[in-house]
Amino acid sequence: xxxxxxxxxxxxxxxxxxxxxxxxxxxxxxxxxxxxxxxxxxxxxxxxxxxxxxxxxxxxxxxxxxxxxxxxxxxxxxxxxxxxxxxxxxxxxxxxxxxxxxxxxxxxxxxxxxxxxxxxxxxxxxxxxxxxxxxxxxxxxxxxxxxxxxxxxxxxxxxxxxx
Amino acid sequence: xxxxxxxxxxxxxxxxxxxxxxxxxxxxxxxxxxxxxxxxxxxxxxxxxxxxxxxxxxxxxxxxxxxxxxxxxxxxxxxxxxxxxxxxxxxxxxxxxxxxxxxxxxxxxxxxxxxxxxxxxxxxxxxxxxxxxxxxxxxxxxxxxxxxxxxxxxxxxxxxxxxxxxxxxxxxxxxxxxxxxxxxxxxxxxxxxxxxxxxxxxxxxxxxxxxxxxxxxxxxxxxxxxxxxxxxxxxxxxxxxxxxxxxxxxxxxxxxxxxxxxxxxxxxxxxxxxxxxxxxxxxxxxxxxxxxxxxxxxxxxxxxxxxxxxxxxxxxxxxxxxxxxxxxxxxxxxxxxxxxxxxxxxxxxxxxxxxxxxxxxxxxxxxxxxxxxxxxxxxxxxxxxxxxxxxxxxxxxxxxxxxxxxxxxxxxxxxxxxxxxxxxxxxxxxxxxxxxxxxxxxxxxxxxxxxxxxxxxxxxxxxxxxxxxxxxxxxxxxxxxxxxxxxxxxxxxxxxxxxxxxxxxxxxxxxxx
Ligand SMILES: Cc1cc2nc3c(=O)[nH]c(=O)nc-3n(C[C@H](O)[C@H](O)[C@H](O)COP(=O)(O)O)c2cc1C
Ligand code: SF4
Ligand code: FES
Numbered sequence: 001x002x003x004x005x006x007x008x009x010x011x012x013x014x015x016x017x018x019x020x021x022x023x024x025x026x027x028x029x030x031x032x033x034x035x036x037x038x039x040x041x042x043x044x045x046x047x048x049x050x051x052x053x054x055x056x057x058x059x060x061x062x063x064x065x066x067x068x069x070x071x072x073x074x075x076x077x078x079x080x081x082x083x084x085x086x087x088x089x090x091x092x093x094x095x096x097x098x099x100x101x102x103x104x105x106x107x108x109x110x111x112x113x114x115x116x117x118x119x120x121x122x123x124x125x126x127x128x129x130x131x132x133x134x135x136x137x138x139x140x141x142x143x144x145x146x147x148x149x150x151x152x153x154x155x156x157x158x159x160x161x162x163x
Numbered sequence: 164x165x166x167x168x169x170x171x172x173x174x175x176x177x178x179x180x181x182x183x184x185x186x187x188x189x190x191x192x193x194x195x196x197x198x199x200x201x202x203x204x205x206x207x208x209x210x211x212x213x214x215x216x217x218x219x220x221x222x223x224x225x226x227x228x229x230x231x232x233x234x235x236x237x238x239x240x241x242x243x244x245x246x247x248x249x250x251x252x253x254x255x256x257x258x259x260x261x262x263x264x265x266x267x268x269x270x271x272x273x274x275x276x277x278x279x280x281x282x283x284x285x286x287x288x289x290x291x292x293x294x295x296x297x298x299x300x301x302x303x304x305x306x307x308x309x310x311x312x313x314x315x316x317x318x319x320x321x322x323x324x325x326x327x328x329x330x331x332x333x334x335x336x337x338x339x340x341x342x343x344x345x346x347x348x349x350x351x352x353x354x355x356x357x358x359x360x361x362x363x364x365x366x367x368x369x370x371x372x373x374x375x376x377x378x379x380x381x382x383x384x385x386x387x388x389x390x391x392x393x394x395x396x397x398x399x400x401x402x403x404x405x406x407x408x409x410x411x412x413x414x415x416x417x418x419x420x421x422x423x424x425x426x427x428x429x430x431x432x433x434x435x436x437x438x439x440x441x442x443x444x445x446x447x448x449x450x451x452x453x454x455x456x457x458x459x460x461x462x463x464x465x466x467x468x469x470x471x472x473x474x475x476x477x478x479x480x481x482x483x484x485x486x487x488x489x490x491x492x493x494x495x496x497x498x499x500x501x502x503x504x505x506x507x508x509x510x511x512x513x514x515x516x517x518x519x520x521x522x523x524x525x526x527x528x529x530x531x532x533x534x535x536x537x538x539x540x541x542x543x544x545x546x547x548x549x550x551x552x553x554x555x556x557x558x559x560x561x562x563x564x565x566x567x568x569x570x571x572x573x574x575x576x577x578x579x580x581x582x583x584x585x586x587x588x589x590x591x592x593x594x595x596x597x598x599x600x601x602x603x604x605x606x607x608x609x610x611x612x613x614x615x616x617x618x619x620x621x622x623x624x625x626x627x628x629x630x631x632x633x634x635x636x637x638x639x640x641x642x643x644x645x646x647x648x649x650x651x652x653x654x655x656x657x658x659x660x661x662x663x664x665x666x667x668x669x670x671x672x673x674x675x676x
Contacts, residue, residue: 023462026444031386031425058445065446065603068386068428084348085543086579088593089506090534122430122547122597124387125345125354127579128209128504128511129177137389141177 005043011036012044016051026052026062030069039070075110075117077155079103080134083120086127090142095131096120098145102152115156164197165243168216170273171202172358173390174351179230180213186234187215194238204359206255206273207513216255221245225255260529265491266515267499268476269352272359278397280405283362289407291478295370296415303374304330307477309485311497316342316433316470317545317574317650319496319563322477325467328457329375332465337377339368339467340442340460341474343384343391344426344433347546349577352501353471355513357384357391360475361398365421367474369412370481371467372419380421381461383438386428395423430547430601434649435468437603448603449649470575472501493519496562506542506579507533516561523557526580537582541666543590545574547597548654550661551587570661572654587666588673591636591659592620598655609652612643616659626673633670637663 015032019025029048033040040063049056063069081096100106103116110117126132129141135151143151169175169184184200191198206214214227215237224245226237233250240248255261266272275282283289295303308323329337341364345353357364368380384392399421402408410418424442426432432441436450439461460466476498480488489497496518502525505511509531526532526539533539541551550571552559559565566573581590595616602610619636622628640656647653663670 024442024444027427027441028424028444031427062444062446066427066429068426084597085547085590085593086349086505086577088590089579089581089585121387121428122601123346123348123350124173125351126174126177127349127351127506127577128513129174129212130505130511132177134387139173139177139390141174 008037008041008044009047012047013051016048020051026054026059027066030063030066034069037073039073042071073114075114077115077136077152078117078119078134079152080119080121080124081107082122082124082126082130082132084123084127086123087131090130092131095133095143095145095148099148102149116152164199166199166201166218168201168203168218170205170213171277171390171394172205172212172273172355173388174209174355175205175212175214176390178209178212178228182231183213183215183229183234186231190234190238196238196243198243201276203275204272204277205355205513206261207269207355208255208258208260208510209512210510211252214252214255217242217245219243219245222254225252225258226250227252260510264515265499265517267479267488267491268363268472269356269360269501269513269515270479271363272355275360277359277361277394278401280362280401280407283360287482288362288478289366291481292366292369292373292407293413294481295373296413296417300330300374300376303370303481306480306485307374310480310488311485311492311495312473312476312480312488313496313563314470315472315476315500315575316435317347317572319573322469322473325457325469326371326375328455329377329465329467332458334376336379336462336464337375337466338461338464339371339375339377339380340438340469341368341380341382341471342433342435342438342468343382343388343471344430344438345385345388345471345575346430346433347549347575347577349505349543349579350503350546350575351505352503352513352576354388354391356471356475356501357388358394361391361395362402363475363478364395364471365398365402365408367477368421369408369419370477371469371474373412373417375465375467377467378418378420380419381442382421382423383426383432383442384423385426385432392423392425399423429603430597431603431649431651434651437649438468439466446603448605451648472575491517493517493560493562494564496564500561500573500576502561503575503577504530504580505577507535507539507582508580509534518562519560521558521560522552522578525561525578526557530580533580533582535582535584537584539580540583540585541581541587543579543581543658544577545572546577547594548650548657549574550657551590551665552661553665570657570664572657586672587662587669588620588624591662591670592617592624594655594658594662595620598651602651603649606646606648606652608643608646609648609655612639612647612652613655615639616643616655623670624673628670628673633663633667
């Protein structure tokens with residue numbers, strides 16, 4: 001997603017205006033910003049801090065505390081693989097190794113062309129369909145390495161995609 | 164017109180329900196058939212998902228697991244008229260797996276249209292709130308206390324007593340918050356309930372608000388549950404539109420507002436004080452207690468914090484009475500528990516039963532044994548902070564006290580099965596790793612101890628440990644147990660210690676290579 005610095009500033013201001021008078025708004029603002037840009041641009045920290053009467057350090061501290069918030073743009077497709085116990089009991093470790101080999105990246109990384117980001121998650125509530133994953137927000141259960149390959153190919157073939 | 168139920172539950176979606184729903188729509192249109200598709204919740208039989216039910220003159224008949232490719236043949240077989248097909252299961256409610264269950268909290272999940280107030284009312288919904296509105300607040304709290312309901316989020320604290328504390332605080336701003344952070348592996352009952360019968364949670368929170376004198380409620384929902392977010396948001400809007408939420412609930416003059424707030428992928432935010440910090444828009448660092456949230460919680464005001472299942476059970480208690488609910492269960496564990504069966508299991512899913520069922524019944528009668536066909540060697544109960552229980556203890560009854568007495572804990576009721584290929588030393592390492600990833604960083608035993616635990620276990624797994632390293636691991640567990648501020652650091656030792664106790668051979672196995 002390409003947005004100019006000006007558009008970005010405009011969007012952040014609009015989000016702040018929408019949320020700033022609600023109780024405890026910072027997480028909501030960060031969700032909205034990440035929803036708009038796919039990540040929380042470092043340049044947005046200043047305006048957010050100012051708009052909510054917080055220090056930049058506080059805003060930064062909150063962004064880094066939560067695994068969900070990211071400070072760099074994600075790949076065009078985001079693959080979130082569950083690494084928790086129930087999925088482990090059904091082969092999630094092997095699936096994770098397969099994903100890393102197939103994409104040529106480790107967890108928390110994106111492929112060089114920016115097609116895929118690989119993220120770990122700890123339980124998606126799909127444990128009765130382990131191993132589970134989210135691909136661009138869509139849930140998939142009982143995923144074998146072959147099925148994962150097919151899903152990645154479909155995503156690559158599909159036009160563009162989204163998070 | 165025929166109604167076809169295709170679950171919109173995310174577990175069913177993960178197995179292809181969306182494509183099935185699309186195929187049914189297309190096929191019905193091509194055949195000029197008058198069909199209404201309802202996206203219900205899941206019945207909880209995940210090995211049969213996508214489970215489709217057809218409601219017509221022949222009653223309500225189930226088919227599953229249905230793939231999109233099966234849809235034309237189902238129409239060819241005349242499934243709208245109850246036609247025979249290899250995927251036909253008959254009436255879902257006559258399946259042995261289902262009819263032995265005691266579905267109270269989950270009475271509507273998978274049966275009704277989740278966001279339809281009309282459907283909800285037609286199935287007993289809002290009878291509890293109506294009753295509560297005619298009662299004195301103290302009497303509502305008394306009903307909840309007498310029902311024996313204990314918190315289903317993990318700590319099993321009596322709900323009525325918590326509410327009584329909040330009610331007893333001076334009048335003023337108070338809050339009702341719902342903990343929907345459900346982070347434990349092997350648990351999904353909160354998700355299923357929010358996706359399948361969100362109005363029961365909304366009703367439960369409204370009753371809590373009226374009981375303790377709170378006018379604002381928040382549901383703190385984990386970010387990993389986008390589908391539950393959509394369903395909840397729609398259901399809340401429907402409840403507002405029908406006058407069940409807002410500044411004059413059902414014309415009673417009482418006010419109750421409700422909103423969903425999203426978490427952001429931090430397991431620790433399921434701990435109640437961390438959750439409150441997060442709701443206030445801060446880092447989810449655990450608060451030192453006292454004060455209790457019931458006295459000084461959200462924005463410094465008296466606050467009820469309850470789990471989704473706890474709150475969603477309240478309407479039934481008000482509707483049917485405390486004695487009805489307390490009539491189920493054993494000892495001090497009253498009522499029913501929606502158990503969640505996961506991991507290496509043939510028939511994973513949700514089983515709601517009165518307390519007292521044994522692990523063996525659950526794993527074999529309901530679960531059908533392991534998915535791999537190999538022996539089940541261990542189960543982890545109660546999520547990542549729960550103990551591993553060996554097969555020799557599968558005759559234990561599922562009851563808070565019985566499990567605690569044997570060193571395990573029931574937690575949120577999730578049970579994850581492992582077959583005999585599991586390496587328990589690796590699972591112990593994972594427990595420490597998870598604690599290191601999720602520690603809020605406030606206290607040293609947890610923050611540093613978990614990282615130290617990972618290093619020690621790496622050592623052991625590399626075969627360089629010996630008894631000496633195991634001794635150090637045991638000491639570290641003791642230190643974390645005694646010195647941590649909250650349950651994350653304080654309970655991470657449980658899976659590690661139980662693995663050491665029951666599966667010590669797995670730790671020494673590595674030393675021999
Ligand atoms: C590390 C940790 C994580 C927790 N996670 C959850 C959770 O995800 N959901 C939940 O309801 N309770 C969780 N709890 C328990 C809560 O602190 C609290 O006891 C509960 O929300 C109270 O509601 P209840 O009385 O209805 O169970 C967690 C506790 C700890 C120590
Ligand atoms: S035990 Fe861990 S999670 Fe809990 S307060 Fe201490 S550092 Fe935070
Ligand atoms: S453990 Fe993977 S979805 Fe729950």
